[in-house]
Amino acid sequence: MSKEPVAVVGIGQSKHAAARRDVSLAGLVREAAQRAVDDAELSWADIDAVVIGKAPDFFEGVMMPELYLADALGAVGKPVLRVHTAGSVGGSTALVAANLVAARLHGTVLTVAFEKQSESNAMWGLSLPIPFQQPLLAGAGGFFAPHVRAYMRRSGAPDTVGALVAHKDRRNALKNPYAHLHEHDITLEKVMAAPMLWDPVRYSETCPSSDGACAMVLTDRAGAARAPRPPAWLLGGAMRSEPTLFAGKDFVSPRAGRDCAADVYRQAGITDPRRDIDAVEMYVPFSWYEPMWLENLGFAEEGEGWKLTEAGVTALDGDLPVNMSGGVLSTNPIGASGMLRFAEAALQVRGQAGEHQVPGARKVLGHAYGGGSQFFAMWLVGAEPPER
Amino acid sequence: MPDVRKAPLVVEFPFTRSLGPVQRAFLTGLRERVVLGVRTTAGRVLVPPAEYDPDTAEELHDLVPVAATGTVTTWAWNHAPRPGQPLTGPFAWALVRLDGADTALLGALDAPGPDAVRTGMRVRVRWATERTGAITDIACFEPYDGPPEQPAPHTGEFENPVTGIVAHARLDYTYTPGRAQSDHLDALAERKVVGERCPRCHKVYVPPRGACPTCGIATTEHVEVGPRGTVTTFCVVNIKARNLDIDVPYVYAHIALDGADLALHARIGGIPYDRVRMGLRVEPVWTEGAPHPDHYRPTGEPDADYDTYKELL
8 A cells, every 4th residue: 555645835934043932832832833823824632643853852841732731732632642753853853744644644734943042052961971981071062063074074165165055054044934043144254254153164164052843733735735825745854863973973974864765765766966956954063064064965976065065055046055044053943953954844845934945946956864873764745645 | 789880960941932922922921829710612611721722723812811719630649759840749740630720730739648639628828928929929728618609701911921931950870881992991091902802703893882883793802002192183173162161272083092993082282273284193191080082192102194094084
């Protein structure tokens, strides 16, 4: 029996900010969920199940937040599932929701992801003082910066590429009213003049810490036929994971990421991603991850990703726009960051991305990763339903 | 049975909470000795109030004051209160439906013993002397035999509302590092670095975890590696970490010890930070009494060729 086609018919996100002190955690999640339900022109009663995701409970210190948030998400009498895969959780949450529709278990599913970082202790929550171990010396940026250096050595990329990415993404964010950072006076010179936090990663090339939530309404073919606006159709979706550390792990281009992309392309009939895919919204918390993921996802040969960035191919008006929304570099509520990537891909193929719309985007990839480059989640969405 | 290495692990954070409109009014009300509920779409009054209707998911706004007197709907006796609980001596945990409310609020009930508590008994709020706008402004409930209080009307608007609270959380664990890490620590005490080899893929893991993550099988064969190694990659850290007594900038490096099949992470010293490079040959620097090498320093050997460590990046 074939799978049920899955359509995205509602998308909502909060206004992201360093601190949303005006709302409770429930209020923040509700803001995104209400907008998604409104976008689909549905009511809470039309939702059959809720799938929710966030980063570790330690971040906000709310044990099992799905219990507390059930009221705000209209979950009475419905199944609620919680997904957790570190920073990729927003992506895998959406895929779990999509699978419930594809399996015809539920007709219409609300999926939500969030983080209220201003009320959280992400830094501490990730750096527990484990006895008998030397303390982590460097924080999240320090974990990833050596891998960026390894990429620079391996590819021979000029050391300006990271700044180009940060400048582009922060410029794109100016066109996205929901983005956290709106740096109207950003220039390439300012990006490059910023201090090195974890050399080779500059302050200006790291993601902010944000409060935010994202939600989507996913539905079946019948639901899509009733939708008031064009749906985004799921053409392929996959998740892969691998250990944080193992002998032979390629941190620059992890195998789990390559395999995950290959699975998505196989499902969607993509043979040449560079030619067949119109735009990519990928998880880039540190600027250099754009060229690294371009290679990992098959848009460039190994060692060649930075050439696309440098040539302007990944600019909003380029041949393969990357991170049209401004990306994680402009908005990073960790648990929601993966879903924001997936939602932006869907907005693009629906033609609903506003000022950051890529004209004629028909197939767009959404990508998320998490942990120590060990959890990957991706989906490819299209303006047309999958061929069967 | 051999001694098992163990140590306390305390995870303790002060979390902040923004309250939103409903909890803001509820907690500020407690500060002013006013208990506010919220009326649902169907007309029920929820205490404590919810932001969203548990039945219909509608957003709720209609705040209504209820009495500080009420009825116990069920209870359990707490023989041995733990630190941080509302009362230091034995008390009853009780669900109390305040007069005017349709749902019950959880609280401590100060009673001489379990024989003095029953479902249906009348109680009232005992207010804390110092109130800050927190649930602890209700010190506890106490037995009460007077008439139901009549709450005065209230809009739910207050001067200087409480907009956030700080919630302290603490978890106490006993951490045991296990067999493989204990063996590794025992060797470190003799200033040796010992890893474990996978019997299937033959990769040497340092520090060992007792299993090969690729093959999924136990590792037991000890292999001494290093002490010298090669810096495969690194970053220069310019921000001072909390609770870490290291001056910035310093170099945080991945070091492949000779004979190991993956890099471990350590600090580099004994060389200016801006002269550290990929391929630098290093060795551990031990300090008396410390369980791990303090840092690694250059050996003075020529740099390793990129091809010799590129697979370990």
